Amino acid sequence: MNHAVSNEDVLKRVRGILARQPFSALLKTEATRALADGTCEFRISIDDNLMQHMGMVHGGVLGYAADTALTFAAGIVYGAPVITSEFKINFLRPVLGQALIARGHVVYKGRTQTVTRCDLFVVRDGAEKLCATAQGTIVVLAESAGTGV
Amino acid sequence: MNHAVSNEDVLKRVRGILARQPFSALLKTEATRALADGTCEFRISIDDNLMQHMGMVHGGVLGYAADTALTFAAGIVYGAPVITSEFKINFLRPVLGQALIARGHVVYKGRTQTVTRCDLFVVRDGAEKLCATAQGTIVVLAESAGTGV
Amino acid sequence: MNHAVSNEDVLKRVRGILARQPFSALLKTEATRALADGTCEFRISIDDNLMQHMGMVHGGVLGYAADTALTFAAGIVYGAPVITSEFKINFLRPVLGQALIARGHVVYKGRTQTVTRCDLFVVRDGAEKLCATAQGTIVVLAESAGTGV
Amino acid sequence: MNHAVSNEDVLKRVRGILARQPFSALLKTEATRALADGTCEFRISIDDNLMQHMGMVHGGVLGYAADTALTFAAGIVYGAPVITSEFKINFLRPVLGQALIARGHVVYKGRTQTVTRCDLFVVRDGAEKLCATAQGTIVVLAESAGTGV
Numbered sequence: 001m002n003h004a005v006s007n008e009d010v011l012k013r014v015r016g017i018l019a020r021q022p023f024s025a026l027l028k029t030e031a032t033r034a035l036a037d038g039t040c041e042f043r044i045s046i047d048d049n050l051m052q053h054m055g056m057v058h059g060g061v062l063g064y065a066a067d068t069a070l071t072f073a074a075g076i077v078y079g080a081p082v083i084t085s086e087f088k089i090n091f092l093r094p095v096l097g098q099a100l101i102a103r104g105h106v107v108y109k110g111r112t113q114t115v116t117r118c119d120l121f122v123v124r125d126g127a128e129k130l131c132a133t134a135q136g137t138i139v140v141l142a143e144s145a146g147t148g149v
Numbered sequence: 150m151n152h153a154v155s156n157e158d159v160l161k162r163v164r165g166i167l168a169r170q171p172f173s174a175l176l177k178t179e180a181t182r183a184l185a186d187g188t189c190e191f192r193i194s195i196d197d198n199l200m201q202h203m204g205m206v207h208g209g210v211l212g213y214a215a216d217t218a219l220t221f222a223a224g225i226v227y228g229a230p231v232i233t234s235e236f237k238i239n240f241l242r243p244v245l246g247q248a249l250i251a252r253g254h255v256v257y258k259g260r261t262q263t264v265t266r267c268d269l270f271v272v273r274d275g276a277e278k279l280c281a282t283a284q285g286t287i288v289v290l291a292e293s294a295g296t297g298v
Numbered sequence: 299m300n301h302a303v304s305n306e307d308v309l310k311r312v313r314g315i316l317a318r319q320p321f322s323a324l325l326k327t328e329a330t331r332a333l334a335d336g337t338c339e340f341r342i343s344i345d346d347n348l349m350q351h352m353g354m355v356h357g358g359v360l361g362y363a364a365d366t367a368l369t370f371a372a373g374i375v376y377g378a379p380v381i382t383s384e385f386k387i388n389f390l391r392p393v394l395g396q397a398l399i400a401r402g403h404v405v406y407k408g409r410t411q412t413v414t415r416c417d418l419f420v421v422r423d424g425a426e427k428l429c430a431t432a433q434g435t436i437v438v439l440a441e442s443a444g445t446g447v
Numbered sequence: 448m449n450h451a452v453s454n455e456d457v458l459k460r461v462r463g464i465l466a467r468q469p470f471s472a473l474l475k476t477e478a479t480r481a482l483a484d485g486t487c488e489f490r491i492s493i494d495d496n497l498m499q500h501m502g503m504v505h506g507g508v509l510g511y512a513a514d515t516a517l518t519f520a521a522g523i524v525y526g527a528p529v530i531t532s533e534f535k536i537n538f539l540r541p542v543l544g545q546a547l548i549a550r551g552h553v554v555y556k557g558r559t560q561t562v563t564r565c566d567l568f569v570v571r572d573g574a575e576k577l578c579a580t581a582q583g584t585i586v587v588l589a590e591s592a593g594t595g596v
Contacts, residue, residue: 090413347470
């Protein structure tokens with residue numbers, strides 16, 4: 001995809017890829033927003049399957065949500081298949097609520113490497129609270145063209 | 150738990166906690182090793198549910214596996230409830246195979262904070278290959294005693 | 299310091315601490331901005347001493363600048379001595395220019411732990427460019443009171 | 448450099464590059480060991496110039512030392528100019544002593560990207576203590592050949 005692509009198309013493509021990810025289906029992840037500049041948003045309904053043993057959402061779910069937003073943000077701006085080189089996540093508070101929202105964006109886009117950031121929010125009784133924040137490095141695959149987001 | 154606790158008891162307790170984590174059950178995680186010094190090993194059978202759209206294990210699964218090994222390593226040495234403050238993971242190669250193995254250990258144990266490390270291996274046709282590596286910071290909950298791993 | 303403290307006082311105290319850091323003097327670091335909410339800015343004039351072997355500013359200088367802004371951001375909001383638990387930095391482009399600017403702010407302030415972020419800019423011929431970005435975890439020292447920033 | 452190069456040559460080349468880094472000279476860094484497999488060791492004598500305001504070595508010095516060992520470890524195995532994409536460092540204890548030792552090694556070497564690790568030790572009264580640990584991602588420059596470590 002390039003920046004001439006409409007935001008509507010971007011969201012459609014993000015949803016297309018997400019639909020082909022069995023793990024994202026297992027976690028009932030929904031793409032709720034995606035813009036050509038890399039801004040993206042994903043929503044995960046919190047159910048009992050996602051919990052750890054103290055009744056809170058498992059850190060692994062937050063890691064998954066961060067990974068998803070960090071990676072799609074880069075995939076969108078490159079319009080090509082990307083791989084996540086690494087990321088770092090800080091957990092800020094215990095996660096209890098109805099839904100998890102992951103918002104990603106691009107901090108810096110290089111020729112082959114992008115740094116992206118993601119904030120995670122928990123929705124509880126209608127209010128959003130920041131619950132984790134992540135920063136990652138995403139690499140565009142060299143031989144990629146036209147097959148991406 | 151303290152170091153007078155037998156390794157057999159440590160593994161039993163790790164399995165007890167894991168069994169009460171619905172998300173770990175969803176990902177069919179098995180604790181295969183746990184020593185009183187914080188060394189621990191978890192195994193996840195790779196099935197279609199864990200894939201992304203290109204037929205490889207989703208990075209979120211690796212993040213979950215790393216989070217699990219990093220956190221249990223600290224929980225074991227403190228013998229008390231812990232929370233993961235943050236971690237960083239590097240993805241080294243695409244993950245294709247029959248099982249994912251996460252091995253955690255403690256790098257440094259402070260009074261309230263521990264730094265742990267985790268290597269992830271994919272098992273394919275009987276051979277193990279390093280596929281990701283992580284480093285994290287785990288905090289012991291101040292008021293905790295006797296309720297941990 | 300608490301939030302009743304004026305921004306003018308905050309900057310004065312930041313400069314006081316910086317002046318007592320021989321390593322910050324060696325790197326000729328100047329505090330150019332500090333607000334009670336943790337926002338802070340530091341400036342380092344780039345001279346030949348700060349270079350690596352290819353004529354660019356050494357990554358260690360960027361790491362130092364990030365560490366400084368990440369830590370002061372937290373120290374300001376706690377008004378107490380803090381220690382940096384960890385940080386992560388992404389290098390975005392080679393650094394060539396007249397000055398390095400580090401801008402820190404607080405992402406989340408917990409009771410004992412704060413997550414802060416820092417963007418580094420290089421000033422070249424009057425224009426600023428983002429050259430690195432960092433995220434860190436800062437812990438307030440438990441027994442601290444009144445001796446901080 | 449390739450693995451046919453002797454370890455003696457590796458150390459000579461590492462020292463040659465270090466000698467051309469003004470910032471490494473400013474911090475009186477010495478390369479004390481370098482093997483063709485990427486293992487490397489650097490030593491920094493601790494003097495008053497390296498301190499923060501509480502009489503301990505500044506975190507920025509540790510960040511510099513980690514950056515140096517992480518980057519050279521990769522540079523050695525590639526035998527070509529490299530750039531550090533990112534790193535993460537955990538500070539484990541206050542650093543007081545006579546010298547800082549940084550030991551780096553390669554965790555995984557890919558075609559264009561290497562993950563390296565570094566442990567930092569403080570030497571005090573003849574004893575070494577682990578004081579920080581870091582993990583980083585180093586990228587080999589595409590057009591490089593023969594000009595590296």
